[in-house]
Amino acid sequence: MIWHITKRELYDNLNSLRFALTTVLLLGLMLTNAVSHLREHPKRIQKYNEAVIKSLDGLASHTDDSLYMLAQQGPGMLYKKPSPLYFCAEGGEHLLPDVVEGGSPFGYSDNLRGVWKLKYPDANINMKRVGPDVTKADWAFVIGYVLSLIALLFTFDAVSSERESGTLRLMLANSVPRHTVLIGKFLGALISVSIPFTLAVLLNLVLISTSSVVHLDTEAWGRLGIIFFTAFLYTCLFLALGLLISTRVQRSAVSLVILLLVWVTFVVFMPSTLASIASEFSPSISSEPRWKRHNEIQDELWTKYDKWLWTNRTEKETLTAKSEFFTKDAEAEERLNREGLTEKVAQVQYARAITRVSPATLLQHLLESFAGTGFERHLQFVENTQRYARQLREFVADTDKSDPESLHIIGVREGMTKKKILPETVPKFEDTLDFNKDFNTRAMELLLLALFVIVLLSGAYLAFVRAEV
């Protein structure tokens, strides 16, 4: 019986104006998305490759010189790898920095130079851009805004119009349980929305995967699968909402007005308004106390090591003191850099947590994570660089240890091995994405979305069971 009702709904929808308009709109949007991605992505990849080659060249030249130079200069710039799924969610990538600096040892004087440390650039605000602001027409936009609106347009009159025309009474006069009717309607609407959406997605993916500039591997396809599933869930949410309101309200016009206002509030306004409110309430951040602490630590180090620093003697005590001074100074600065970042990240995380009330934000977060863009991805990248920094430091220490002639004092030329190191043995930074980790961190949001759907669906069910026809 469910299947009969679904089929009837489906035929009704397929012949309707809204189905035609939806198909045109979604196909147009996805086509635009694919074309612009194919235009932009090669540039992004090229920029990344050039930057990485330059950075690796620097690393090779330090390695060529000596282990000391490597220990002093560090790995140089570490770049974030652009995701091939950029077209799914832009995720504010243009604002997030794509690099972590691992270099710039502090020069205390001409012949006294410290060791490298990690430095995290701030978000880049482009003050030179005088053009209008635009959001990217990525999948997150198409699904988050357009598809949700379409889902509402397919369900706002599902029950109310039948009630108006009296067919509902007719149908229920047969021995059809009410939940069957509701599920049939839900499935009918879901299938009719899915057809144009799936078509549009397929068109988009065909265009992108057949071009030679973008390579999608198995993992990327897995991610796309999850993104598609998320979109499905999100659509279900709005379909359920549409059914709920449609059942509760006597007239379809009223139902549409309510739905549109709810949609506008939750999808368009909530995300940014809530973020603004959250940023009002979170404690303000100031870099001043951090700088004060930085200066204190440095003063302390200076007084402790001052007597050894300005001599050129090469006995072990002086060298060890110098090495300790360099390492401690770099460590302290790196820690302060990390704390600064953590503080800012905490504020953003707080705002992001609050905006999760809106399903549109939930979807945005999910899509960002699975597309490998956005804020969480940036944090993962930062973590990768930190892991790499440890790895490189360990490598330097181990290589030095393997040479018995060396004094094993890192950061001072006289204290380290003079042996040549093979450039191949030096670990290289590679930015990776961890699918499992993404899935684990996002599982909660996925479940929250599913929970919304279930709550709304059961709400619709209860409303329909109790409704008078």
Add this chain to the structure above:
Amino acid sequence: MIGTLIRRETLDNLMTFRFAAAVFIMLLLVVANTFVLITDYERRLASHNEAVKMHQRQLQEKITYSAGAVRVDRPPNPLSIFNVGFDKRLGNEVRISHGSVPSLWDANMHESANPFMDMFASMDIVFIFEVILSLLALIFAYNAFAGEYESGTLRLVLTHAIGRGEILVAKYISAMLCLIVPLLMSLLLATILLTTSASISLNNNDFLRIGGIIFTSIAYLSVFYLIGLLISAATRRTSTALMSSMFIWGFLVLVYPNVILTVTPRPEAPDALRTSAFNQIESIWDTFDRERKHYLATDDFPGEDWGYELKGWGSRGAYFLDNARTLSYTYRSTMDFEGFGEEDEPKMPHAQKHFGFLGAQTIDAADRTWLIRKPTLEEIFIQPANMERIWLKLSPVGLYDAATQAWAGTDLLGIRDFFHDARQYRQSVISYFYDNKVFESRQWFSGDKGAADWSGLPQFSFQRDDININAKRAIPDVCLLLMINVVLFIIIFLIFVKSEV
């Protein structure tokens, strides 16, 4: 007769659920957001005041003229609450120096506490209107004709001796009356909230600007109402009219403004132009450098050191600064001495004469650089941006946004006025320097015989233009909106007159 019609229509509209919903949602969103926006504005104002104080302090601390950096700050615009435009995005502090002419591309931003927070889109009142007003207008319009066709009341009305034009006008006026109520209510509430906030002081011109924004909002509202009427008259069935309205709304408000710029061809970066302009600028400064060296070689003092081998207590530095991307190029020499030994005294007159020469030369080179830089920057940055803006204006949403930005003074031109004022301020600083012979003075490089006196420096204050300028910038877009109104009205009239009932 038309009076009766208007009364009937107005009552019909007022009694509906959609009217109540419209009032409720508009008030809720506008008031909630105004609170947030006012807090945000207050924070920006506080940070502006802090920056002004800090810059003044930093300037006062410098004991020589050459070491002092005069900076001016752009205050946040209180009307950015209505349309934020570029107010938060473009630089808000710029250095005034005799060696370079300040422009938008030399500006910096006060340190923001957490730039990552900019990831969240900011929202202003005009954005709320863009989305909600258009939606409400369509909801009010979709069954204006289609509903009456279906129920047959239109036929009934037309049996009376009444023109079809009158019916159309009556419908238009009554619906607009109903729609203006929530619009005015929410805008008035927002204005009341603005005036009660202690940190915001609005003057007469600001109220006139808000008036301009209200007028533009009404024109925008009317465009969407007429679009709805057109659909309603053309389709003749309520459900079709509703569906078409919603999809047209989605396209005009949601899709077009966000998608159009990714579709349109991006203008190629005019690299050749940039390079040639930069070469010209470089040659200006090469000439400057040659003349500088020539002076040092030929003056009475032996040696070619620009610092005249002064060995005092303090610091000195001289360097060229350039940026090929923004075409900036300047020469900076700073000397910050607290005192000198006996042997330096005879060198002083030579040094003073040299700095007098150098000051005039630098100003001349900077002015000539600006002559090349200005048109090139215009072509590289402004013109492509203007092209993008024209694309956006093909939708009424873009027109409305542009017009309200112009009224609020947060459009690009409004922001550029600040830099225009900054350039004028640079001129007055330079003439102050000339009048007081600052370049030739000993305080230019040394504070030992009295520190530099910064108190006489002319004060900078940025006055926003009077309302006429805003009006002049907004009028074209407002006129276009009105024109769309008239055209739509005529089309609807034609369709309605010719239609069979």
